[in-house]
Amino acid sequence: MQLEKLTSKRPSEPRRGYGDACGTAHGLELVGDRWALLVMRELMLGARRFSDLRRDLPGISANVLKQRLDELEARGLLSRIRLPPPAARDAYQATDWGLEIEPVLQTLGRFAARSPGHDPTLPLSAVSLMMSFRTMIDAAKAEEFNARIGVLNGEDSFVVTVRDRKLEVERRPVAGVDATVAGPPEQIAAVVYGGAPAEGLAFGGDEALARRFLTLFTLPPKVENRG
Amino acid sequence: MQLEKLTSKRPSEPRRGYGDACGTAHGLELVGDRWALLVMRELMLGARRFSDLRRDLPGISANVLKQRLDELEARGLLSRIRLPPPAARDAYQATDWGLEIEPVLQTLGRFAARSPGHDPTLPLSAVSLMMSFRTMIDAAKAEEFNARIGVLNGEDSFVVTVRDRKLEVERRPVAGVDATVAGPPEQIAAVVYGGAPAEGLAFGGDEALARRFLTLFTLPPKVENRG
DNA sequence: CGGCATCCGGGAAGATACTG
């Protein structure tokens, strides 16, 4: 019977919402789709191009990425921008409101870091490493540490400023820093969080300072096997 | 050709993980499935039975609920318990670690409360209302407020204690409270967050106190239409 | 009747190949 199903949007709507006035439920409608939160994560330190996102989100397919970007744009969490003329290509950037998702990333990451099932040997994007620094900075250990460290991950470079027990990250060329550390994100993470020897990393400037920087972070304790 | 697909777990694994060492990504593997976070929300104030969850999660189907419960149990976020003999039936309760998901619910809810697309007229579970109290308590407004309020939502009853600008919630029969307020969660929310008149609610004990209690909460401001 | 197990249809996610 009913032929009237072509233009009807209803059949796709029941999938969408939770029909729940709770703010958390609405949050899931905004960023609860698969990959959505990780796309937002990659935008936390500045605009990124389509290919950047594909590279740093291991396993996402082009059509799903496009779909997430369109949805997140429609919901107001990111906007499409045109990069300055030299490289006239589109990029995606979090809106002011979109940037406010960061505490969600942090609390979720902190919660999951306690999981016995967490596998730290998987690939790690440069942004993820920087975000983990922001999340896991140990105020006690950073007490007497004031410095500006450059971090180089392949093509990505960041400047991390630690001052007054707080940590800031900027995505920009390394300049005016006290020391630098270079290496793949996975390897730096292995040193910082896994206690691996720092010998595989490349240092510049005040090497002792850079090595000390790598000790400022503490993971929350794992849950015991019977929680 | 390949008949060997029965015991193979490979076809379901690529869907599962994100192949990403980032804690946030692992968090999504833990609670990123549809409904999972809302199931955890319903357990934040104590154990619940299968039918309770079905009732308070509008629209979830029995098989999906069962699947989520099994997965969350396997991941260590909740455990199955047997209720005391009088009502010898199973119930589900968050583990100690599972309870730590609350900050994620709060930050996500606070983020989403700023969304222009949030519809506060949808159904609201009793637990959601209590969680919103915990999240949206306004320290400034609660400055001089110290009291114990009973909240009755149909079959559910809670005791909310406000002291020293902090708020605690217990799921238990109303006893030893200074005042009570009764009504459907949606209606209480409309009064607290929507400025609706409190005339539809039923009060007990010190009514003025209960009415003042309903003014202690503040939603974050909405984002403007162009963020 | 509450707590599930099973079957089915539709739609979202994933892989691959192709195009401007």
Place this chain on the structure above:
DNA sequence: CAGTATCTTCCCGGATGCCG
């Protein structure tokens, strides 16, 4: 490089039925 087109696989949601 930034998508689009197509096809396959899998998950979600609804209905039904078993079973204590």
